[in-house]
Amino acid sequence: MTLAVSTPAPRRLYVEPRTLRWILGLILLALWELLPRAGFIPSLFLPPLTETVGALLANAGDYVRHLLISLRAIGISMLFACGLGIGVGLLAGSIAPLRRVMLPLASGLYAVPLVILYPLFTAWFGIGPESKIAFASIYGLLPCFLGTMAGVQTIDRQYLVVARSMRATRWQMISRVLLPAAIPTVLSSLRVGGALVIVGVVVAEMLTSAEGIGYLITRYRTMLDSPRVFAGILVVVALVFAFDGLVRLIEYRTRNWRLSMRSGEPRN
Amino acid sequence: MAIASPQKSMSANGGPSAKSPLRVVASAPGAVQVDNLDHTYNVGGRVTKALEQIKLDIAPGRFVVIVGPSGCGKSSLLMMMTGLVTPTAGSVYCGGLPMTAPDPDRVGVVFQEASLYPWLTAQDNVEFPLSLRGVPKAERAARARDKLALVGLKGFEDRYPHELSGGMKQRVSIARGLVQNPPILMLDEPFAALDEQTRISMGDELLRIWEQTGKTVVFVTHSLTEAAYLADEIIVMSARPGRIIDRIDVDLPRPRTYAMMSTPRFAELRERIWNQIKTQAGS
Numbered sequence: 001m002t003l004a005v006s007t008p009a010p011r012r013l014y015v016e017p018r019t020l021r022w023i024l025g026l027i028l029l030a031l032w033e034l035l036p037r038a039g040f041i042p043s044l045f046l047p048p049l050t051e052t053v054g055a056l057l058a059n060a061g062d063y064v065r066h067l068l069i070s071l072r073a074i075g076i077s078m079l080f081a082c083g084l085g086i087g088v089g090l091l092a093g094s095i096a097p098l099r100r101v102m103l104p105l106a107s108g109l110y111a112v113p114l115v116i117l118y119p120l121f122t123a124w125f126g127i128g129p130e131s132k133i134a135f136a137s138i139y140g141l142l143p144c145f146l147g148t149m150a151g152v153q154t155i156d157r158q159y160l161v162v163a164r165s166m167r168a169t170r171w172q173m174i175s176r177v178l179l180p181a182a183i184p185t186v187l188s189s190l191r192v193g194g195a196l197v198i199v200g201v202v203v204a205e206m207l208t209s210a211e212g213i214g215y216l217i218t219r220y221r222t223m224l225d226s227p228r229v230f231a232g233i234l235v236v237v238a239l240v241f242a243f244d245g246l247v248r249l250i251e252y253r254t255r256n257w258r259l260s261m262r263s264g265e266p267r268n
Numbered sequence: 269m270a271i272a273s274p275q276k277s278m279s280a281n282g283g284p285s286a287k288s289p290l291r292v293v294a295s296a297p298g299a300v301q302v303d304n305l306d307h308t309y310n311v312g313g314r315v316t317k318a319l320e321q322i323k324l325d326i327a328p329g330r331f332v333v334i335v336g337p338s339g340c341g342k343s344s345l346l347m348m349m350t351g352l353v354t355p356t357a358g359s360v361y362c363g364g365l366p367m368t369a370p371d372p373d374r375v376g377v378v379f380q381e382a383s384l385y386p387w388l389t390a391q392d393n394v395e396f397p398l399s400l401r402g403v404p405k406a407e408r409a410a411r412a413r414d415k416l417a418l419v420g421l422k423g424f425e426d427r428y429p430h431e432l433s434g435g436m437k438q439r440v441s442i443a444r445g446l447v448q449n450p451p452i453l454m455l456d457e458p459f460a461a462l463d464e465q466t467r468i469s470m471g472d473e474l475l476r477i478w479e480q481t482g483k484t485v486v487f488v489t490h491s492l493t494e495a496a497y498l499a500d501e502i503i504v505m506s507a508r509p510g511r512i513i514d515r516i517d518v519d520l521p522r523p524r525t526y527a528m529m530s531t532p533r534f535a536e537l538r539e540r541i542w543n544q545i546k547t548q549a550g551s
Contacts (some may be wrong), residue, residue: 004426158379165352165372166372166397167372167400168400169400176396
């Protein structure tokens with residue numbers, strides 16, 4: 001609203017991006033309902049919104065049960081991917097020899113479509129949660145690791161010189177300077193890595209699995225039960241939105257931090 | 269210590285420091301001595317001589333400004349005096365003890381960029397060196413508040429660095445340098461990144477703090493005006509390899525005022541420094 005007031009050209013119609021986003025979303029939802037109803041799209045390909053939501057509500061118990069199974073796998077994989085990725089990224093970022101060994105390996109591996117390894121994972125770990133977790137962990141770990149490592153290297157060296165002038169110990173340098181200085185980078189790695197973990201779990205479930213939301217979608221797809229397929233997709237979309245909201249919340253909590261970093265604190 | 273120094277610190281050319289015997293002065297907490305310091309860089313097999321035969325004798329409570337053309341190694345010299353960098357040869361003594369590593373209890377350091385931690389408030393930034401030593405929370409909060417008030421930032425304790433102006437950031441940085449009550453404060457071109465008005469008023473602020481606390485101040489700058497305006501004694505350095513080519517006792521009365529900058533004496537001082545540096549930088 002404030003922007004609308006301060007815009008110099010008063011004739012121009014100004015719509016806030018936020019409002020525009022909502023309008024676009026509503027239009028899409030309306031099309032989702034209307035296009036299949038009007039017969040423009042066969043409802044096998046796109047069942048109307050109301051039918052999809054109906055299918056979701058009718059089988060709510062099923063969806064919730066499988067969603068919880070997926071969530072558990074996602075949670076554990078996040079711990080591995082983000083914890084290990086960020087931890088090792090911090091180390092490799094601050095220790096040059098370690099970085100020289102790991103960087104080519106990690107970035108090479110990152111280019112491989114890891115999904116081709118999934119059949120191996122099921123052979124090793126079975127079709128239970130273990131293989132999903134192993135796959136999603138590795139899938140999300142690489143961007144976390146690469147992002148954190150790159151971030152640590154962009155930290156202003158002067159921060160460390162200042163700490164040294166105060167006679168900080170090596171451990172204090174890492175815990176009191178390096179770690180907090182790396183937070184903004186860690187956050188953006190978390191965003192990418194976390195999203196890939198979700199993708200990893202759902203994809204793994206769709207490929208070979210006996211439970212989970214991805215499995216549910218595949219099962220209904222083979223049964224050509226489009227409303228339930230789309231209901232499953234809705235659940236996954238909601239899951240991703242929830243994750244995004246969580247990251248935003250953390251970002252909001254650390255806004256002072258990131259603001260100062262971006263405004264280039266050293267130079268005035 | 270690699271080079272034996274037979275004629276230890278006879279270098280300070282007269283001046284007020286001559287009135288007290290050097291040996292006594294040297295062990296006082298605020299005394300700074302640089303003994304036959306040499307420094308060479310070795311970059312990819314190419315050896316560059318950066319500093320040559322630096323000798324300094326700074327009496328406690330003095331305001332000494334080191335000035336020289338850019339690249340003369342004056343900042344490197346200061347980093348060696350703070351213990352952050354080890355010289356190739358020679359040694360630095362602060363309060364009579366060698367500076368082999370940084371020691372915030374003896375020397376507070378202020379850098380060119382304020383170098384505050386952006387994730388900490390002004391108060392927390394000033395408390396930071398104390399918290400590294402495990403000083404209890406209540407005590408370090410009181411001491412930090414005290415120093416922030418000294419630099420004129422009462423009421424700004426909870427601001428983050430990005431909410432402060434360049435001058436204010438440097439004030440916080442000075443407060444941080446003083447929070448452990450070192451007898452010596454060393455500043456590396458602290459006002460170089462500030463605009464001119466701010467630079468002048470920050471100079472006045474620093475003089476006020478100096479007069480109020482009685483610290484020994486070593487101040488590196490490339491500004492002739494700043495040097496003449498602030499100093500008791502100006503050390504003029506040559507271009508690389510950096511050597512001390514002049515020592516000037518500034519006899520302008522204190523407190524210094526803006527009006528002094530337009531006096532003939534001030535112009536003379538500036539000119540004397542300029543003539544030294546010009547012959548170096550002109551080539």
